[in-house]
Amino acid sequence: MSADVxxxxxxxxxxxxxxxxxxxxxxxxxCKLPAWVSGKERPTFKQLEKFARxxxxxxxxxxxxxxxxxxxxxxxxxxxxNRYTARPSPDMLETIYTMQRRQAWLRETLIECEAEPLxxxxxxxxxxxxxxxxxxxxxxxNFGNEWAAKIHTWKDAVGxxxxxxxxxxxxxxxxxxxxxxTHRKLDVKExxxxxxxxxYAPLIxxxxxxxxxxxxxxxxHELAHIWLGREGVSGFEGIFAGGKEVxxxxxxxxxEFLVPARELIEHWxxxxxxxxxxxRLAGQFKVSPIVAxxxxxxxxxxxRELFFTFYNEYLGKERSRSKGPGxxxxxxxxNNRVGEMFAxxxxxxxxxxxxxxxxxxxxxxxxxxxxxEYAYRLGFNLP
Numbered sequence: 001m002s003a004d005v006x007x008x009x010x011x012x013x014x015x016x017x018x019x020x021x022x023x024x025x026x027x028x029x030x031c032k033l034p035a036w037v038s039g040k041e042r043p044t045f046k047q048l049e050k051f052a053r054x055x056x057x058x059x060x061x062x063x064x065x066x067x068x069x070x071x072x073x074x075x076x077x078x079x080x081x082n083r084y085t086a087r088p089s090p091d092m093l094e095t096i097y098t099m100q101r102r103q104a105w106l107r108e109t110l111i112e113c114e115a116e117p118l119x120x121x122x123x124x125x126x127x128x129x130x131x132x133x134x135x136x137x138x139x140x141x142n143f144g145n146e147w148a149a150k151i152h153t154w155k156d157a158v159g160x161x162x163x164x165x166x167x168x169x170x171x172x173x174x175x176x177x178x179x180x181x182t183h184r185k186l187d188v189k190e191x192x193x194x195x196x197x198x199x200y201a202p203l204i205x206x207x208x209x210x211x212x213x214x215x216x217x218x219x220x221h222e223l224a225h226i227w228l229g230r231e232g233v234s235g236f237e238g239i240f241a242g243g244k245e246v247x248x249x250x251x252x253x254x255x256e257f258l259v260p261a262r263e264l265i266e267h268w269x270x271x272x273x274x275x276x277x278x279x280r281l282a283g284q285f286k287v288s289p290i291v292a293x294x295x296x297x298x299x300x301x302x303x304r305e306l307f308f309t310f311y312n313e314y315l316g317k318e319r320s321r322s323k324g325p326g327x328x329x330x331x332x333x334x335n336n337r338v339g340e341m342f343a344x345x346x347x348x349x350x351x352x353x354x355x356x357x358x359x360x361x362x363x364x365x366x367x368x369x370x371x372x373e374y375a376y377r378l379g380f381n382l383p
Contacts, residue, residue: 002042005062010037010051012067017055017090024054056090056184072096074194075232077247091178091186096233098365099173099196099205102342105363106171106201109345109354117199118169122229130249133227134256137220140168145263148286154212157286161219166341170226171201174215174336176208179365185209191235193218195225202226207235208336213288220257224250259285259295268301278310289314334374338364347375351382 010033014021025033029050035041043051052059061068072088073096120140124133141164151157158174165172178184188210196203204222206215218234225231230246259281267284271277281292290311297307334343343364350360361367366374375382 001045003045003048003062005036005043005048007037007039009062009064009067013051013055013057013062016057016067016070016087019055024051027054030054056094072233073100074196075230077232077244078191078235086190089187089190091184092190092233094178095175095186095205096194098179099194099203102339102363103171103196103198103201103203106342106345107198109349110200115200118202120168121197121199121202121226124224124227124229124253126228126245126249130224130252131256131261133224133249134220134253135260137223137227137253138257138260141165145260148258149284151286154216154286158212158215158219161216162336163340165204165219165223166339169202169341170223171203171339171342172206172219173204173339173342174206174208174219176210180330180337188214189235191233193222193235194233195222195231197226197229197231211288213282213286213291216258216287217254217291220254221250224253224257227253255291255295255298258287259292261295261299264292264295264299265301268296272301278314330370331374331377334364334366338366338374340378343374344378347378347380347382351375351380 011021014024021033021037024030029047032041032043032047033051036043048062049059051057052062070088070093072093124136141161143164147160148157151160162172162174176186178186186207186209188207191207192210192214193204193206195205204219204226206218206222208215210218221234225234225246228246228249232246234247234250264281264285267281268277271280274280278289278293278296281287281296282289285292293302293307293310293314296302297304346355346360346363349355350357355363357371361371364371364374372382
């Protein structure tokens with residue numbers, strides 16, 4: 001039985017997924033796509049289901065009279081005036097929807113367990129001094145002076161920061177792909193992270209395809225969103241955000257958290273005469289050299305001309321390097337991709353019978369043996 005789907009909807013699905021009809025037609029199961037697009041033939045329901053999976057399109061969309069107007073379901077802070085010209089990708093949308101489902105489940109679970117709301121969520125105001133908020137965030141996270149200098153690698157520093165944020169009760173997820181699908185890599189040029197605010201279950205998501213030094217800054221930037229109680233998706237190229245008041249505030253708070261003015265001024269005396277002072281500071285504070293340089297410029301330790309000369313040279317080198325989300329142990333990566341705090345709540349609920357195992361699989365994105373093995377590594381023996 002053929003499906004009554006308009007050719008325009010098939011072409012829209014291809015464009016939405018960022019793939020051409022010709023490229024998709026080269027897949028054996030979609031070899032008849034040109035005939036479907038031309039209207040000469042219609043796909044069967046089974047063929048249409050395969051096409052939906054290949055384009056990451058919800059199956060029901062194909063039976064709408066026209067393509068839906070898709071929009072980012074949270075405030076879009078990537079550009080000025082809350083507008084972003086590019087169509088949101090299926091990868092970004094699916095990631096946000098997945099995180100929203102997890103947050104809703106955890107919120108309900110915590111309320112049922114009579115958890116107390118988190119007092120720091122929404123405790124800051126845009127009229128506050130962002131530097132003071134950055135220092136307050138660092139105090140609550142319980143990071144002392146020189147904490148980053150004691151950690152050898154950026155990867156370890158990101159892990160330490162993520163765990164500390166989760167200890168506050170904030171879900172902190174870092175992932176460079178959609179779920180566990182390594183064929184669906186998230187695009188750093190589209191977004192770097194987002195925050196979902198809630199007094200019981202706030203959530204931070206960081207694009208793990210970004211450099212580790214950039215992830216450090218994004219983690220604290222999104223944490224500042226939680227402090228403000230202002231959720232939204234962030235992403236921009238270069239050192240300046242989209243010109244929004246909220247983004248500027250979060251940038252300043254994150255800079256003071258990661259590179260406190262007092263500490264930077266002390267270290268500047270030791271590195272100012274070196275050939276690569278910003279790189280030295282970057283290693284000390286576990287941030288990118290650009291963040292270190294921008295911070296030095298803001299504190300008037302260097303002039304704008306010197307900083308932007310470095311900035312343009314550094315960007316040229318950075319773009320010549322190839323980066324990716326990387327590999328590693330599958331189960332260890334789940335602490336980042338699922339979030340250890342969230343995973344423990346779901347596993348405990350499944351073990352106690354408060355949620356079915358099918359729902360637990362859907363919530364974590366792990367199935368059968370993978371869910372069991374991950375639970376075991378977190379200290380749970382499931383039946």
